Amino acid sequence: MTTVEDRPASPPAEAPRRPNPLLALLRNSWRQLTSMRTALILLFLLAVAAIPGSVLPQRGVNPENVDRYFVEHPELAPQLDRIGAFEVFGSVWFSAIYLLLFTSLVGCILPRMRDHLRALRARPPAAPKRLDRLPQHTVLEAPAAADPAAIAAVLRRRRWRVQVRGNEVSAEKGYLKETGNLLFHTSLVAVLIGVALGSWYGWHGNKLLVAGAENAFCNTRQQYAEAKLGPRVDSADLPPFCLTLDGFDARFLPSGQPASYRATVTVDRPDGSDRRTADFAVNSPLRLGSANVYLLGHGYAPILKYTDRYGRSQTSTVPFLTSGDANLTSEGVAAFPDANVDPVTGRRDANQQVAFEGLYLPTAPDTAPFVSSRFPEERNPAVVLAAYRGNLGLDAGIPGSVYQLDQRQVTSGKLTQVGDKKLAPGETWTLDDGSKLEFLGTKRYITLSVRHDPGEKLMLGACVVLLVGLMGSLFGRRRRVWFRVTPPDSGSPTGGSSLVSAGGLPRTDHPGFAEEFAQLVAAVRDDGRPDRRAREGVE
Incomplete structure (x- = not known):
């Protein structure tokens, strides 16, 4: 007899393995990041983060407005600049939201896409045992179609996915909803990739171009007033071309509102080959290879001739920037730092430099005050x-x-300040030291934005697909129907005819499913009538 002491001792139970806390944290963080709720929150944050880029001037679009903002808000502007408010779309915080959203969308899409492909390849599920418990159900009696193959043919003509299992027919429809959802979110990823391509391999520059061959502009980084190249772009990658502003046609309504703007330029290469004339407008950019030239604005450049007290003349064509009103009231300064050079000694007195600051009015009022123009066209020009x-x-x-x-x-x-005066074209102003200033007239100038964005076509296609996917996700409805053919029973009240039980189940809220189910049942019923072929022949 074996005693307790003689029994072999059982091996000690192993202690449960504790999960690695670091791996658990990473796994939970990844699940939270790739959840749809997080993706929606990040998308909302990205939209909110883009608001300052729409409200505040941006250096990449209009650096002049940024400079004006610093002048108008000397205390607030440096604080905003410190957090990147004038370069929102290149700031660290915007890029962080951008990358998190990209990662979240990819983590959401890939598992859903895998499950969706499996669902598309799978067969419609078998019919439940009790069709009468479904939201929509009915029983068809003779002369309804009693052949499962015939019922399947009716469903296929209405673009249902059908599976026949003996005396049962299963059908489903509405995968367009999930397909639309996946297209929508995949398009968002494509948009983010397009933005990234434009940021890495794109470039842009702004230039103020005055009319005249002496003011020709060539596409080099040094000639831009402001230029920004992507981190993967070098100055040598800029396409070679030169632009000369030949003319600018601006038409206005009697109210002063602009009707049309059109610039005429001469385009050639630095070596003088392939010279041609081209026109472009505000919403019709000039396309030069991989670069697009956009017309942003226009204005006037007064031509001022200054003769110093020694009789030496200098002529300067100075662009005056518009002050923001619709009538093109402009302000600027003409500086003559090399004026009053002693012809005997050749020395320049730094304390005898001259500058003229003020306004240009395309249509000056007849009486003072001369502070704003009455019309944007040159009808009564004055400085x-x-x-x-x-x-x-x-x-x-x-x-x-x-x-x-x-x-x-x-x-x-x-x-x-040594004086002030209003001058019309051709008038001369004699200063207190005998020097003279003559207003010769004006030239037109335009402000250009030259850009190359390799991701714009991808973004355009992605936005089109995004809208298509959005329509599919909004209007697609998942639903399933089943038909079961019951063999004839001699004791049934139908006289031995087959019975067809039908049931329908919408996967999501679908107010029109009851009507659709009724139409589908009616189509199956009509398909079983003896006169169907005759009726189809008449139709």
Whole structure:
């Protein structure tokens, strides 16, 4: 007899293995990131983060407006610039949301796409045992079609996926909804890829181009007022071409509203080959190989001739920037730092430099005050200028705007105002030291944005597919129907005829499913009538 002491000891139970906390954290974080809720939150955050890029001026689009914002908001602008509010779409925080959204969408789409492909390849499920418990159900009596193959043919003609199992017919429809959802989210990923391609391999630059062959512009980085190249783009990758503004046609309604803008330019290569003339407008860019030239704005450049006290003349064509009103009231400055050079010694007195700051009015009013134009077209052109003499501060090497005087020089007294006057074309102003300023007329100028975005075609196609997928996801409805043919029973009240039980189940809320189910049952019933072929022949 075996005692308890003689029994072999059982091996000790193994302690349950504790999961690695780091792996568990990573797994849970990945599940949260790739959930649809997180993707929607990130998409909402991306839309919210893009609001400052629409409200505030951006350096990549209009650097002049950014400079004006700094002048108008000297305390707020530096704080906004510190967080990248003037370069929203290239900021660190916007890029972080962007990358998280991209990762979340990819993590959401791939498992759903795999499951959707499996569902498309799978056969419709078998009929439940009790069709009468479904939301939609009915029983068809003779002369309804009693052949499962005939019922399947009716369903296939109405584009249902059908599976026949003995005396049962299973059918389903509405996979367009999930297909639309996948197309929509895949298109969002494609849009993000297109934006990334444009950011990495794209480039753009802004240029103010004054009419005349002497102001021709060639597509080099040094000639842009502001240029930004993607991290994968070098200056040598810019396509070679030159532009000369030959003319600009602007038409306005009697109210002053613009009717049309059209610029005429001469396009040639730096070596002088392939010279041609081209026109382009605001919504019709000029396409030069991989670069697109967009017309952003226009204005006037007064031609001022200054003769200093020694009789030496200098002529300057100075673009005046529009101040924002619809009548093209413009402001600018014409500087003559090399004025009043002593012809005997050849020395330049830095304290005898001259500049003129003021307004250009395409249609000046007949009486004072001369502070704004009455119409954007040149009907009564005039410049209203204030003359300054002294040290312009240009020799200090401190960067500054060419469209404004250095107010620090004015405040310190190194630059003083010596007069002001309104001039019409052809008029001359004699200053207190005997020097003269003559207003010769104006030239037109245009502001250009030259861009190359390799992802724009991908984004266009993705947006089209996105809309198609959105329509499918909104209007697609998953639903299933089943038909079961019951063999004839001699004791049944139908006299031995077959019975066809039908049931339908919508996978999602579908208010029109009851009507669709009734139409489908009616089609099956009509298909079983003896006079169907005769009726189809008449039709």
